[in-house]
Amino acid sequence: MSFMPAVPMTADEMTRLRKSGQWLLNHAKKHMELLDEAHRDHADGIEHTHPNRMTLWYNVAQLRAVGEVLGSNGIGRPFTTRGEQLAVLPFMEHGREFVDECVTRLINMFRDRHELEVTRHGAKSGYENELTEEQADPQLRRDYIAWTHEQFWGIPFMMEGVGPKQNCTFCGARSQPHRMLKACGGCKVAIYCDKRCQTMHRKEHKAECKAKAGEIKAEEA
Structure with missing residues (x-):
């Protein structure tokens, strides 16, 4: 069932989310390659907390969330479909419940931001305390929080030690x-x-x- 935001999305929001979705497709393709290489290099297998595996867990959640808010039966379908395809692969064995929770939170946050008309000054991603050291390294947490603000919500995110965002x-x-x-x-x-x-x-x-x-x-x- 597709998600319909409380406030209709603007053309700019739809463009931003579609662009993010395409980036996510490419990002997942890249990290699937890296994960395959890691498996080839470690004949005995890799930990379920391997960085590329964890990155792909979040990729799956992001693809599914973007697909849902755009309409999983409409322009969001390619993103939902790819997220669902990846979700059944072996690397997701220990992450399916976690990913489902992430998708639900992302969609709820998107809906709430529209309903409450949250400004950039009052917005929080909801992930500051969720992504623990056991779940992801600091760089991955940082990437995920920045993505939630900038690409999913369209809200500027302050990043120390970095020049103009690229x-x-x-x-x-x-x-x-x-x-x-x-x-x-x-x-x-x-x-x-x-x-x-x-x-x-x-x-x-x-x-x-x-x-x-x-x-x-x-x-x-």
């Missing part, structure tokens, strides 16, 4: 004190959190990169 062009990873994004060497416009994202985005980005690089050369001539 997001990886491919996976949406936010600039953090531990994560400085680097520009594409060709177009100088696309920015990436690591080499893997740049490589995974290369085919899609190639034509745009070539065109932009040509514009830059023309301006410099």
Whole structure:
């Protein structure tokens, strides 16, 4: 059953959430690759608290929540569908209940923010005390809280030690004190959190990169 917000979403909200959903799809694809590599490197298996596994748990919750608020039978369907596909995979064995709780909280927070017209000064993500050291490392908690504010709610989130907010062009990873994004060497416009994202985005980005690089050369001539 799709979730309908108490206050209809604006076009800007829908655009923001769809963009976030696409980032989440790419982010999940990247971390599935990383998780597969971790399994190959550890023949005896990996802990259920492995960072890539934990990251994917949150990815699943985020995809399902974004899909629901956009309408799981409408424009949110690709995100809901992918979240449900990932939710039945083996890496979710110890995380399904936790993910279900996260989805419920995210949707309730989205609804409550609309109903109460929460301003950026009074908003809290509800996750400050939920994500304990046992559940996730500090960087993952920081990423998740920032995502809840900025991408899910559309509310600015103050991050100490970081300049202007940036997001990886491919996976949406936010600039953090531990994560400085680097520009594409060709177009100088696309920015990436690591080499893997740049490589995974290369085919899609190639034509745009070539065109932009040509514009830059023309301006410099």
